[in-house]
Amino acid sequence: MEKEKKIPASLSLESRNLRADNLSGYLSISPWLIGFILLILGPMLASLYLSFTDYNLLSAPNWVGLANYQNLLSDGRFLKSLEVTFKFVFISVPLKLIFALALALLFNTGRKGSSLFAAVYYVPSIIGGSVAIAVVWRQLFGRQGAITQILSALNITDANLIGNPNTALSVLILLVIWQFGSPMIIFLAGLRQIPLELYEAASVDGATKIRQFFSITLPMLTPVIFFNLVMQTIQGFMTFTQSYLITGGGPLDETLFYAVYLYETAFEYLRMGYASAMAWVLLIIIAVITSIFFLTSKYWVFYQSEGGR
Template identity: 75%
Template sequence: MAKSHEETADPSIYVPSQDEDMLKKQKKKEWKETLVGYAIISPWLLGFFLLILGPILASLYLSFTDYDLLSTPNWVGFDNYINILTSDPRFVQSLTVTLIFVFISTPLKLIFALGLAMLFNTGRKATGFFTTIYYIPSIIGGSVAIAVVWRQLFGRNGAINDILNSLGLSGLNWIGNPDTALSVLIILIVWQFGSPMIIFLAGLRQIPGELYEAASVDGANKVQTFIKITLPMLTPVIFFNLIMQTIGGFMIFTQAYLITQGGPMDSTLFYALYLYEMAFEYLRMGYASALAWILLVIIALITIIIFKTSSKWVFYESEGGR
């Protein structure tokens, strides 16, 4: 009588089952798909490690050194940080100017952006065209050309003073006066309200129309509707714009560098401009790296404060309240 396969098979030889074969093929397929995915994103990964993470780690190391771009970095420990925080009046001045700029320009920009977004949300004809027109300053506002034009507009013989003179008012030395130079840059940044305006407009269009209909039935006027419905429903969008515009305000450089060069009397010495001077004019790259990391900490702290306070005023519909 012939023996069965199980009886004749050598027990020392392992024969994989069909399920195990399928599992191995599935894992092999998943591994190939993973490799393909990494191959697709490899240009981004390469750029991230070489152009972002690498310079970040290098600047962290340099912040603890005395480095002039020409010689070997000399390790000095926390000396750069100590000197910045205890014996650098220009650091205090640049931080003060930047904070004043951020705390004035950011609310003004958001107010103008929200006002125009509400105007364009009425559904009238040609609103798309005008939305595009008002968005253009956000695209070109940070360019060198606009900075040069702005400098000419607010110069001693610029168009702004010509308009004032035609109205019988005396012109001002807008850029050369420490009391008005910062205002010129604030106006320029507020003029670039197109980006938050588009975001506000998208948020307004997500508010259910039934809420306004119910408010109208209850006899609410436009001011009451804005305070009770529009603002609460827009708070997540306001929160996002506030974070983004605050961070962007701390990084202003081009406008100050080209229009005022930090003057007069350091009245427009923004933090990024001072950092640039230390790094590329005085060749104190280690000191500038320390300034950069201090700025990172300051932005992080302000962002954390905004996040922590958001629970008091940001309304999320899914949570059913504040």
């Protein structure tokens, strides 16, 4: 069946290969490509169009030009939500990743019970969006909650952390860090993929464990670190459930995440046109930050497949 390959007429083979590459390339990505064209591209373009209209969901949209985008600039709540979201992303993402990586490394030592502990640590991310967890969280940090009582016994503060404008955001950041199970699992999978021969060879060469970590583990893990960094950043900007279910954006808009304000605007105030404009502004912000990650990645992300070249 693969007889033809035995006749290497170098020039023709190459051109055939190029064509074959295009064909098999498109064939392999076709499940996504078809879905993208049929189900995603249209709605995306529709939302771009709607961002230039006064669409209210209930009746046909009217063109308003750039008005939505101009109004954003003078919308105090919009600017507030930007500030809150940036603060949230820049604090929570690094902390979450550090926790996830540290514990993945710890569990990767293969100590007895590691898998049980990994499961325990993973559980909080399973229940991330559930209404039940919102209730629990409010209970813990509320006026008579366990955490509040401990803090007041230690004389640190006796405030209701979740109802206090100065601390509410910190509580949500803590909640998100608490759910570091997902990136941890991805780190674990990344650690599992590192070929053991590398460590064996290094051991033979007499490299210490610390050296092995910096010369093998860390570089080999960079594609996964990069992935987690990009995805956590994107998800950070999109964070919705935690704020929506627990604080509803309050108190005093101190936890008004971008996605919460967008949702409120679209589905509660029925200003879908304006919300669409917000969505596209968010897309641009995230795209710029992600591009920076991608552009710098060639200096610090090491790919086995490309490093060999």
